[in-house]
Amino acid sequence: GIQVEQSPPDLILQEGANSTLRCNFSDSVNNLQWFHQNPWGQLINLFYIPSGTKQNGRLSATTVATERYSLLYISSSQTTDSGVYFCAVGAGGTSYGKLTFGQGTILTVHP
């Protein structure tokens, strides 16, 4: 099956810093989503981005499907950005709700 690798595994920032999280995947995908898991376990969808670039406030994401990677940018980080960020992909025409998740990047933002 498809492999998803996220880097870095851990990231520690001071409030106000910028960061880039990377997601590499081993095959063509037709679905790619970025999620933020808060301390209570809730997974929040940040972006649906199988290709191209999107922005939402301080967050933006870019997926270069031909090179099999996606980047999540966080600018002017805040303590509330802390948590685990997951990249998840779907491959094949019938994947629908079946996503393969990476191991996540644990982000800690200090005040």
Added chain:
Amino acid sequence: KAGVTQTPRYLIKTRGQQVTLSCSPISGHRSVSWYQQTPGQGLQFLFEYFSETQRNKGNFPGRFSGRQFSNSRSEMNVSTLELGDSALYLCASSSSGTGNVLTFGAGSRLTVL
């Protein structure tokens, strides 16, 4: 618009028992997917239901099963519980009209003693 609702939120069972978890999707969403999250294995896909039919299945033993009702609500069942089944079970719903964007519920945290 109400989100994805999972019940119960927390539960404790003993080895050998069985458990049933429930998931109510966002109104209008016909697809429900289930995932298991553990510290060792991360997030793993269990199965997906669409219009009461299992559309995709992950690599889990037959002790894990699910179903979907005509109102799109879904249940998953784990029989003969093992210690390793302790996990956060997450349900997500999606609409094909939005490119299968998954919206997750808050999860059901199962502890097996």
